[in-house]
Amino acid sequence: MTDTVAATAERETGPGPGTVIETRGLTKRYRGGQLAVDGLDLAVPAGSVFGFLGPNGSGKTTTIRMLMGLIAPTSGTAHVLGRPVPTAARTVLPQVGALIEGPALYGFLTGRANLVRFDSADPTADPRTRRARVESALDRVGLAGAAGKKAKAYSLGMKQRLGLAAALLQPRSLLVLDEPTNGLDPQGMREIRSLVRELAAEGTTVFLSSHLLDEIEQVCTHAAVMARGRLVVQGPVSALAAGARGRLTVTTPDPGEAARVLAAHGATGLVTDGDRVSAEAPPGEVELADLNAALVRGGVRVRAFGVERASLEDAFVALTGEGFDVTG
Numbered sequence: 572m573t574d575t576v577a578a579t580a581e582r583e584t585g586p587g588p589g590t591v592i593e594t595r596g597l598t599k600r601y602r603g604g605q606l607a608v609d610g611l612d613l614a615v616p617a618g619s620v621f622g623f624l625g626p627n628g629s630g631k632t633t634t635i636r637m638l639m640g641l642i643a644p645t646s647g648t649a650h651v652l653g654r655p656v657p658t659a660a661r662t663v664l665p666q667v668g669a670l671i672e673g674p675a676l677y678g679f680l681t682g683r684a685n686l687v688r689f690d691s692a693d694p695t696a697d698p699r700t701r702r703a704r705v706e707s708a709l710d711r712v713g714l715a716g717a718a719g720k721k722a723k724a725y726s727l728g729m730k731q732r733l734g735l736a737a738a739l740l741q742p743r744s745l746l747v748l749d750e751p752t753n754g755l756d757p758q759g760m761r762e763i764r765s766l767v768r769e770l771a772a773e774g775t776t777v778f779l780s781s782h783l784l785d786e787i788e789q790v791c792t793h794a795a796v797m798a799r800g801r802l803v804v805q806g807p808v809s810a811l812a813a814g815a816r817g818r819l820t821v822t823t824p825d826p827g828e829a830a831r832v833l834a835a836h837g838a839t840g841l842v843t844d845g846d847r848v849s850a851e852a853p854p855g856e857v858e859l860a861d862l863n864a865a866l867v868r869g870g871v872r873v874r875a876f877g878v879e880r881a882s883l884e885d886a887f888v889a890l891t892g893e894g895f896d897v898t899g
């Protein structure tokens with residue numbers, strides 16, 4: 572209700588003060604005719620870690636490229652930090668750190684020398700304080716020890732961190748990261764995720780795309796879900812997951828009987844897997860204790876009984892009717 576009122580007010584006055592990225596009807600049709608992004612209305616709140624989630628090909632990179640002024644939308648509008656893009660891209664983008672499609676590094680230069688190069692390419696960067704900025708960015712991403720090595724000797728994770736260091740040479744109000752953990756090993760993923768959390772704790776809004784649901788659940792406060800170029804849903808991660816009901820799971824040596832009793836009590840979506848029987852969690856008015864009592868009355872020996880919290884994956888499946896490639 573409140574959201575509707577706020578959304579209406581926003582529509583009349585342009586982007587809200589607390590919104591760092593906002594799009595209206597943003598659409599991109601590539602020259603070949605492919606409709607990559609279709610009428611996208613995105614609202615990224617300031618201070619959020621915003622996950623832009625969707626399977627490969629759902630339009631995430633195309634959206635990010637429009638937000639960064641790299642390609643023009645076919646129709647619709649986009650505002651970044653309150654300014655329209657691509658029109659105001661030159662004034663707004665210096666405040667945005669971006670890591671898109673892997674950093675452009677020179678393999679024959681050291682990590683440090685790569686950063687010096689990035690910093691020198693920034694006309695607003697004072698050369699007298701360059702060294703300090705570079706060292707602080709290296710330190711920030713945990714590369715101070717490896718700064719003297721050539722970039723071609725870096726692991727993928729280190730290259731990704733060097734790219735982030737480049738994005739962090741200047742203080743940024745917004746970081747836009749396209750699949751920042753793609754191709755990284757679990758350790759590399761953990762490092763990037765903890766860095767994202769640290770940056771967010773300092774007040775930087777982070778917008779990151781991912782096709783990994785568990786990643787979004789681990790680091791993001793908010794998320795938008797894309798499927799085939801369209802926005803499926805957006806909002807706080809907790810609310811998205813809560814939108815899907817969890818699953819009731821019974822562990823028992825009598826799974827056949829348990830399934831029969833649950834079905835007799837109206838349970839739907841029954842799945843039996845060894846000694847575990849699960850079903851859609853019943854609606855709120857059904858008292859779980861009564862269901863458990865019915866199982867016991869029916870002669871089912873219950874080892875464990877409970878409702879598992881719904882995950883964002885459950886929400887995605889419920890919303891799109893599609894499975895999700897969770898492991899990448």
Ligand SMILES: Nc1ncnc2c1ncn2[C@@H]1O[C@H](COP(=O)(O)OP(=O)(O)OP(=O)(O)O)[C@@H](O)[C@H]1O
Pocket residue numbers: 601602603605606607625626627628629630631632633634782
């Ligand atoms: N330059 C292009 N010309 C034509 N079609 C394109 C172009 N770039 C992307 N597409 C198509 O647009 C759709 C959306 O692609 P996009 O790269 O934005 O998705 P994505 O969600 O970022 O996926 P991925 O993670 O695989 O990059 C896909 O069907 C893709 O094939």
